[in-house]
Amino acid sequence: MTFDLGSVVTINRLALWNEEFAGIATFNLLVSTDDLVYTTVLSGVSPTDNPIDLNYLADVFALGTQSARFVRLDAYNCPQPNPDGYDSGGLGEVAFAMVTDGGGPAIATPAPGAALLLGARCLGLFGIRSWRKSFR
Numbered sequence: 001m002t003f004d005l006g007s008v009v010t011i012n013r014l015a016l017w018n019e020e021f022a023g024i025a026t027f028n029l030l031v032s033t034d035d036l037v038y039t040t041v042l043s044g045v046s047p048t049d050n051p052i053d054l055n056y057l058a059d060v061f062a063l064g065t066q067s068a069r070f071v072r073l074d075a076y077n078c079p080q081p082n083p084d085g086y087d088s089g090g091l092g093e094v095a096f097a098m099v100t101d102g103g104g105p106a107i108a109t110p111a112p113g114a115a116l117l118l119g120a121r122c123l124g125l126f127g128i129r130s131w132r133k134s135f136r
Helices: 112-133
Strands: 002-018 026-032 039-045 058-074 091-097
Touching: 039 058, 058 091
Parallel strands: none
Antiparallel strands: 002 058, 002 091, 026 039, 026 058
């Protein structure tokens, strides 16, 4: 499967939730900036084979620092055979960590509405504090 990140970004980690019933046994991860030429970043990786009916965490894989718009995950084999007799594989979720120009993790900026609410709360707290002081 190929993921289009929307523009060329710098990524350095992959988080993968391997599905507990029909997960994948191994995978290769490749990156590209143009969807034509791909470079292999990880090869023959085996994610955790998670048990059925239990909550499980993501496996996190270091990728080095990669510039990519397209990330291709080539998955192989299903560790749990399907009772219907055909091979299938599934992933719970996949996430990539983007880095900023300084090399650190990208930091989400709050939406303007959230900043206004935070400002209103701070003003309210300041107003209550001032009101209490005036009655002393």
